[in-house]
Amino acid sequence: MSDHGNPHAPVHDPHAPLPGGGGLVAFATRRRVTIAMITVTMLLFGLIALRSLKVNLLPDLSYPTLTVRTE
Known part of the structure; x- marks a missing residue:
């Protein structure tokens, strides 16, 4: 139905x-x-924040080591 x-x-x-x-x-x-x-x-503001953001993709990992010496 149209009201035209x-x-x-x-x-x-x-x-x-x-x-x-x-x-x-x-x-x-x-x-x-x-x-x-x-x-x-x-x-x-987002670009400024992105430039100052420090992100390490591969951080330095130091695995615990144990050295055994025999004499």
Whole structure:
């Protein structure tokens, strides 16, 4: 059933505020530049942290040894 020709059908306004404020998704779609700047800032902080991170892939292992000498 279509309300295309019905003059009493509710009209959807795409610019109308969402009920309940819209939340995080509505904020992210309204403030795209803000979200992009936050993302770039977090990426830069992550790269700085990655450069200063010390990681040993093969750490030095010292196995306990026992030497037996006979004379």
